[in-house]
Amino acid sequence: MAGRLAENLAEAEGTRRAPGKPSAMFVRIRTAAALAVIAAGLGAAPLAVRADDGVATIKARGSMIVGVKADYPPFGFLDGDKNVGLEIDLLHDIAKDLLGKPDAIQFVPVVAGNRFQYLNTGKVDFLFSTVTITEQRKAVVDFSDPYMKSGWQLLVKRANSSISDIAGLAGKTVIVVPGTTAEAGVARLAPTANLLKLAQTSEALAALEQGRADAFAQDAALLYGLEQQHPQFKVVGPSTDDMPIGAACRKGDSAACDYISKEVAKFRRDGTLAREYKKWLYGAASRFMP
Amino acid sequence: MRDAAPQLARGFVLTLEIAAAGTAGALVVGALGAALRVSQSRPARVAATAFTELFRNTPPLVQIYFLFFALPEIPGIGPALRLPSVVAATIGLILHQGAINVEILRAGLEAVPAGQREAASALGLSRFDQLRYVLVPQAVRISLPALGNNVISLFKNTVLVSSIGVLDLFGAANDTIAQILVSAELFITVGIVYLVCVGLLGALFRALEKRAALAR
Amino acid sequence: MNASFATALPSLLRGLATTFGIASAAMLLAVAAGFAVGILRSQVPRLLDLPLLAAIEFARGIPLLVLMYFLFFGLPQLGMRASSNGAAVAALAIYAGSLGSEIVRGAIVSIAAGQREAAAALGLGRLQTLFLIVLPQALRRMLPPFVGLFALIVESSTLASLIGVTELLQSVRTNIERDNALSLPLYTTALVAYFAINYPISLASQRLEKSLS
Numbered sequence: 001m002a003g004r005l006a007e008n009l010a011e012a013e014g015t016r017r018a019p020g021k022p023s024a025m026f027v028r029i030r031t032a033a034a035l036a037v038i039a040a041g042l043g044a045a046p047l048a049v050r051a052d053d054g055v056a057t058i059k060a061r062g063s064m065i066v067g068v069k070a071d072y073p074p075f076g077f078l079d080g081d082k083n084v085g086l087e088i089d090l091l092h093d094i095a096k097d098l099l100g101k102p103d104a105i106q107f108v109p110v111v112a113g114n115r116f117q118y119l120n121t122g123k124v125d126f127l128f129s130t131v132t133i134t135e136q137r138k139a140v141v142d143f144s145d146p147y148m149k150s151g152w153q154l155l156v157k158r159a160n161s162s163i164s165d166i167a168g169l170a171g172k173t174v175i176v177v178p179g180t181t182a183e184a185g186v187a188r189l190a191p192t193a194n195l196l197k198l199a200q201t202s203e204a205l206a207a208l209e210q211g212r213a214d215a216f217a218q219d220a221a222l223l224y225g226l227e228q229q230h231p232q233f234k235v236v237g238p239s240t241d242d243m244p245i246g247a248a249c250r251k252g253d254s255a256a257c258d259y260i261s262k263e264v265a266k267f268r269r270d271g272t273l274a275r276e277y278k279k280w281l282y283g284a285a286s287r288f289m290p
Numbered sequence: 291m292r293d294a295a296p297q298l299a300r301g302f303v304l305t306l307e308i309a310a311a312g313t314a315g316a317l318v319v320g321a322l323g324a325a326l327r328v329s330q331s332r333p334a335r336v337a338a339t340a341f342t343e344l345f346r347n348t349p350p351l352v353q354i355y356f357l358f359f360a361l362p363e364i365p366g367i368g369p370a371l372r373l374p375s376v377v378a379a380t381i382g383l384i385l386h387q388g389a390i391n392v393e394i395l396r397a398g399l400e401a402v403p404a405g406q407r408e409a410a411s412a413l414g415l416s417r418f419d420q421l422r423y424v425l426v427p428q429a430v431r432i433s434l435p436a437l438g439n440n441v442i443s444l445f446k447n448t449v450l451v452s453s454i455g456v457l458d459l460f461g462a463a464n465d466t467i468a469q470i471l472v473s474a475e476l477f478i479t480v481g482i483v484y485l486v487c488v489g490l491l492g493a494l495f496r497a498l499e500k501r502a503a504l505a506r
Numbered sequence: 507m508n509a510s511f512a513t514a515l516p517s518l519l520r521g522l523a524t525t526f527g528i529a530s531a532a533m534l535l536a537v538a539a540g541f542a543v544g545i546l547r548s549q550v551p552r553l554l555d556l557p558l559l560a561a562i563e564f565a566r567g568i569p570l571l572v573l574m575y576f577l578f579f580g581l582p583q584l585g586m587r588a589s590s591n592g593a594a595v596a597a598l599a600i601y602a603g604s605l606g607s608e609i610v611r612g613a614i615v616s617i618a619a620g621q622r623e624a625a626a627a628l629g630l631g632r633l634q635t636l637f638l639i640v641l642p643q644a645l646r647r648m649l650p651p652f653v654g655l656f657a658l659i660v661e662s663s664t665l666a667s668l669i670g671v672t673e674l675l676q677s678v679r680t681n682i683e684r685d686n687a688l689s690l691p692l693y694t695t696a697l698v699a700y701f702a703i704n705y706p707i708s709l710a711s712q713r714l715e716k717s718l719s
Contacts, residue, residue: 071683078684081517109670113468121582123589179468196375197455197465202683203359210362210372347657347704348697349664352675359682360693446569453668460572474580481572488567 054249054256055098058125063104064095067124070109071201073225074280075130075148083107086280087128090147093272094263111199112179116141119250126256127248130219132181134243142254145261146244146290147273148221152182154237155216155223157208163215165237169193172214175204182217185241205230221281221288244290294466294476301462302483308380308458309445315384316444317437320391324429325421327396338392345389351450354382358454379451387444394436398429431502438495442488449484459483510688514681518692521677522699528591528673529660532598536659537652539599540606547607548614549636558607565604571665573597578669594666602659609651613644650715657707661700674699 058064068083068091069076076085088107096102108124115131118124119141132150133143154174156163163169169190176183178197186193196213198204205226208216216223223235249257267273277285326338345353358378361371373381402425410420430437452461463480547558565573578593588596617640625635667676678692 070680078680080513113464117467117579121579122587123582178465197457199455200679200683202686206359206363206686206689210369212372212374343705343708344697344701347661347708348700349661349675351664351667352693352696352700355675355679356693356697360690363690442567446567449569449571450665460569474576474583477572477576477580481568481576484569484572485564485567489563492567 065106065125067110067127068107069129131248132243142249144247144257146246147264148245149290150221151239151242153220158234175213175216186217297462301459305458308448312383312444316388319388320395323392324395342389342392345385350386375454375456394433398433401432402428434499510685517677521674525673528595531595535599536602536606539603540610543607544610548611562604565600590670594671613647617643646718650711653711657704
């Protein structure tokens with residue numbers, strides 16, 4: 001008896017041969033009812049994240065909690081364990097002005113597929129992770145003024161690719177990152193392409209290298225950086241959907257983003273923005289500066 | 291969210307397909323592995339044990355990542371091992387749940403009364419035929435509860451396929467959320483679907499157990 | 507490439523420590539919840555048992571990953587804060603706790619019948635029977651499956667990487683992100699590491715079962 005107990009529970013998932021069990025149908029109705037109650041509660045409850053002054057919250061805490069990219073050179077990536085990149089440097093400059101300490105920042109790595117959930121559930125004060133400003137997104141979040149502009153392009157293998165623009169994607173396999181404007185763009189402009197969805201940049205590159213796909217559609221800024229680091233690839237195609245990129249805040253809670261807008265204007269005036277862009281993008285700076 | 295319904299429905303169908311293929315594959319792996327584990331030949335036993343312990347004791351998520359990302363990087367034969375994501379994910383599930391099945395069926399085989407094997411060999415059946423027609427079917431009947439639990443486990447584990455970009459029900463839900471920024475309601479709906487499916491599977495196996503008990 | 511592996515090592519070890527941390531926390535909660543619910547279920551009449559049964563069926567029927575996502579992204583909408591680690595431990599504890607309660611209840615039920623009659627003949631009350639006679643014997647039967655449960659928790663902890671917990675699997679993936687040449691060596695290392703943890707536990711569970719039955 002104990003043998004059967006252990007065998008069932010250690011290997012599978014516990015004996016379902018419980019004496020006097022109610023019928024499966026009854027139990028299902030019960031659980032569905034419980035879930036319906038929870039669902040009703042969730043629908044009724046307001047988004048219980050503090051909608052007051054985001055800047056005051058940050059000041060009171062003494063540090064900013066920011067959603068950033070950790071796989072996106074040269075904008076947000078990791079050098080060892082340190083967060084570095086163009087956006088990271090801008091954040092240090094902002095922290096210095098807001099809190100007096102450039103290092104009073106907690107970096108939370110996010111990816112395009114989950115960053116808005118992180119923002120809307122209050123896990124970060126705001127997003128500074130190459131978020132493209134679109135009309136659709138403006139309906140759900142507030143943005144700062146843009147600190148960057150970019151579109152998306154295609155990365156292909158230099159050696160054997162015949163693809164030179166979006167039209168060439170017809171019927172081919174294209175890697176996209178879930179939640180990006182490139183993903184929506186490819187679906188819109190090349191509807192016959194097969195989409196291979198991978199969350200991390202390195203995985204996308206490996207898949208392209210291994211020949212699992214014919215092209216990688218992503219932010220032009222990222223692709224230029226990748227082309228420099230990995231000469232076996234090249235960027236092709238015109239830049240599509242050129243759009244501004246800004247910080248994102250929760251709807252109705254835009255104090256932090258307004259502050260950032262002021263900071264961006266200041267960085268433009270005093271040359272900080274130009275300096276950072278030259279540091280991270282060299283000659284390509286003018287293409288991405290707004 | 292209405293626009294998401296077709297993608298979610300396709301995802302659900304894919305979940306069912308992966309679950310079905312996975313269950314069938316895991317059963318085959320389980321039966322073969324269990325037969326090898328009680329085999330007369332020592333190398334067969336050792337190989338089967340090594341396989342079982344390796345795939346039973348490592349997380350299915352790591353196995354799936356390995357099959358998809360690491361296999362093609364093996365020097366030399368790598369490029370030939372480039373598996374499409376659905377295939378890599380399904381194989382990962384088959385290996386892990388299959389290894390669990392091996393243990394279940396091995397215990398089941400040991401629980402078959404010795405008289406059965408003696409009777410079968412008295413009838414002149416080869417070892418393979420003994421297993422196939424007498425021992426394994428009875429082992430399956432004896433292990434039905436544990437096998438059923440493993441099928442349910444596999445069904446729940448299909449959500450892991452979304453980690454390599456497969457658009458099963460959970461993957462499609464995450465994809466929808468990433469694109470249209472809606473959240474908790476979709477997880478609840480998806481959760482209810484899985485609960486209902488698990489409930490149906492459970493009822494199915496209880497009915498099978500009743501039938502198996504009657505047939506003895 | 508060997509240099510890269512060496513630089514990855516510290517973060518991998520940190521990830522391993524996190525894996526043990528959340529697995530242990532979840533195990534403690536699961537054992538506590540398992541005992542509470544399992545004992546309760548073995549004593550209460552059928553009608554009161556139904557809500558508990560529904561809760562257990564829910565915890566066992568929902569895929570663990572869906573539960574983690576729901577706790578991590580859904581709870582804040584109810585006003586509760588949920589960190590990655592917190593949501594992961596909570597989800598693991600709920601899932602393992604439901605299995606734990608079945609282990610406890612199953613062990614109690616497997617002992618109860620004849621002992622209860624003997625205890626009644628000796629004049630012992632219901633609770634006395636439970637705590638003085640049944641539980642001490644049931645504990646021995648619970649040990650092997652609980653040991654196996656810990657292995658299951660460690661195995662399931664890999665899912666926490668998908669909600670941002672920097673446990674071992676996530677550390678592996680972050681290092682691979684930096685240098686894709688590490689993909690094969692690090693994924694292999696991950697398999698070996700988890701095997702090195704779970705295989706001994708699995709063996710221990712089997713040995714315990716043999717020696718205790």
